[in-house]
Amino acid sequence: MITTAATSPTRHGSWIHHWNPEDPRQWKDWGRLTARRNLVWSVACEHIGFSVWVMLSIVAPYLPEIGYGFSTTQLFWLIAVPNVVGALVRLPYTAAVGTFGGRNWTIISLSALVPPTVLLAWNLRDPDTSYGWFLLAAALAGLGGGNFASSMANISYFYPDRLRGTALGVNAAGGNIGAPMVQLTGPVVVGVGVIGTGTLTDAGDRIWLYNVPLMWLLLILVAIAGARRGMDNLAMSRSSLREQVPVLKYPHTWIMSALYVGTFGSFIGYSFAFPLIINLQFPAFESIWLTALGPLLGALARPLGGWLADRYSGAPLTGTCFAVMGIGSLVAVWAVSQSSFTVFFLAFIVLFCAAGTANGTTYQSIPVIFQATHSHLPATTVKRLTAAALGWISCIGALGGFLINQALRTSYEQSASITGALVGFSLAYLALATLNWWFYQRRAFGTRIPSLARERV
Numbered sequence: 010m011i012t013t014a015a016t017s018p019t020r021h022g023s024w025i026h027h028w029n030p031e032d033p034r035q036w037k038d039w040g041r042l043t044a045r046r047n048l049v050w051s052v053a054c055e056h057i058g059f060s061v062w063v064m065l066s067i068v069a070p071y072l073p074e075i076g077y078g079f080s081t082t083q084l085f086w087l088i089a090v091p092n093v094v095g096a097l098v099r100l101p102y103t104a105a106v107g108t109f110g111g112r113n114w115t116i117i118s119l120s121a122l123v124p125p126t127v128l129l130a131w132n133l134r135d136p137d138t139s140y141g142w143f144l145l146a147a148a149l150a151g152l153g154g155g156n157f158a159s160s161m162a163n164i165s166y167f168y169p170d171r172l173r174g175t176a177l178g179v180n181a182a183g184g185n186i187g188a189p190m191v192q193l194t195g196p197v198v199v200g201v202g203v204i205g206t207g208t209l210t211d212a213g214d215r216i217w218l219y220n221v222p223l224m225w226l227l228l229i230l231v232a233i234a235g236a237r238r239g240m241d242n243l244a245m246s247r248s249s250l251r252e253q254v255p256v257l258k259y260p261h262t263w264i265m266s267a268l269y270v271g272t273f274g275s276f277i278g279y280s281f282a283f284p285l286i287i288n289l290q291f292p293a294f295e296s297i298w299l300t301a302l303g304p305l306l307g308a309l310a311r312p313l314g315g316w317l318a319d320r321y322s323g324a325p326l327t328g329t330c331f332a333v334m335g336i337g338s339l340v341a342v343w344a345v346s347q348s349s350f351t352v353f354f355l356a357f358i359v360l361f362c363a364a365g366t367a368n369g370t371t372y373q374s375i376p377v378i379f380q381a382t383h384s385h386l387p388a389t390t391v392k393r394l395t396a397a398a399l400g401w402i403s404c405i406g407a408l409g410g411f412l413i414n415q416a417l418r419t420s421y422e423q424s425a426s427i428t429g430a431l432v433g434f435s436l437a438y439l440a441l442a443t444l445n446w447w448f449y450q451r452r453a454f455g456t457r458i459p460s461l462a463r464e465r466v
Contacts, residue, residue: 026244030169044167050239052183057232058156059187061122066281067195070288075208076136085418088281090147095154096407102155103162103400110242111163125149126222133219158403162396166246178315178369185308188280192301256397266405271441272367274409280304291350307365314369323374324449330367331442338435342428
């Protein structure tokens with residue numbers, strides 16, 4: 010029975026009380042518009058966070074050209090440090106939504122991205138800047154990776170069950186597109202001399218590499234203003250860290266974390282490393298902006314994965330994506346052995362698309378699994394458990410990106426080739442496909458998920 014409180018939300022400042030997206034009347038009257046407005050700004054703000062997180066991926070390949078004497082190992086660490094920091098802060102960032110509120114924490118977390126962009130811009134003014142200052146900027150930029158977890162946890166409260174998979178897919182895609190946007194716009198803005206005299210490259214060209222962090226600094230300030238005006242806090246999302254910790258005792262939290270290592274870990278790991286490994290493996294290739302195509306297609310594939318999983322079933326789709334990723338890795342190995350850049354590039358496009366699709370199918374499965382295994386608990390409790398699980402799983406998944414980068418670095422240092430790492434990735438995808446089949450494709454709730462979304466988020 011729907012109570013009056015459930016159909017009559019109240020607002021106190023930026024806080025909304027008695028939010029219930031499952032109530033048809035509340036959703037129709039103003040719930041859908043409120044949820045959509047928060048989703049729009051959540052996408053924008055998460056996009057900014059993701060962009061800052063992967064900023065070093067486009068900066069690092071330029072550094073040797075403008076006089077920074079960093080070794081290949083040092084360059085790999087510059088793209089690995091933001092990855093691992095971004096993964097580790099995802100747990101506290103998820104908990105922060107329950108403590109501060111989604112709107113409030115979005116503003117705080119965006120403000121934390123101002124120092125790394127300013128510091129990186131300062132470091133890029135002088136080729137004599139020490140490596141330590143770059144590592145500090147990289148570590149602080151890693152805070153942008155935490156925005157994903159808090160944003161996803163927050164949006165999970167706004168939408169009803171039938172739309173949550175699609176909404177999370179859209180939200181995640183908006184953030185994931187931050188990676189290709191940096192890699193696409195970076196090579197453009199570095200050639201525009203707006204501030205200062207820039208830096209000469211080895212070829213005698215002048216570039217303004219510090220334009221990259223300065224441009225995103227401006228966007229951070231715009232996003233902060235937008236979040237203040239366009240987002241809300243939900244009272245129902247409030248929970249202490251003690252209430253969120255119990256999610257760690259459930260086996261499905263750890264199983265889905267392992268699967269997400271293979272899906273999101275691959276996406277973010279390849280996104281960070283793609284420009285650098287092409288620069289190392291195929292040094293004749295100069296159109297570095299084309300590397301943005303992989304992360305872009307992977308990001309766009311994510312909502313497709315959520316949409317398909319909403320209508321069919323997430324587990325079989327996830328298993329299929331792992332199989333495709335395994336094949337793609339082996340094709341990339343063949344391409345390196347044949348020095349075929351075209352085949353190598355296309356193989357990675359397939360890897361990005363499959364990983365992006367699997368990101369959507371995996372994330373859609375998480376709420377379904379927790380609803381199926383905790384149907385005896387109150388709906389609000391299940392939502393809180395799901396939000397906590399999303400944060401934990403996203404944390405472990407992002408650590409997969411760090412493992413991807415370290416495997417690529419080790420392989421290249423030992424053999425001047427990344428083929429060893431790619432063979433290892435293909436075996437890992439086979440193992441994860443088997444894990445997914447064993448736990449979810451054999452179970453009723455893994456194969457008989459009802460057709461859900463029938464309306465726009």
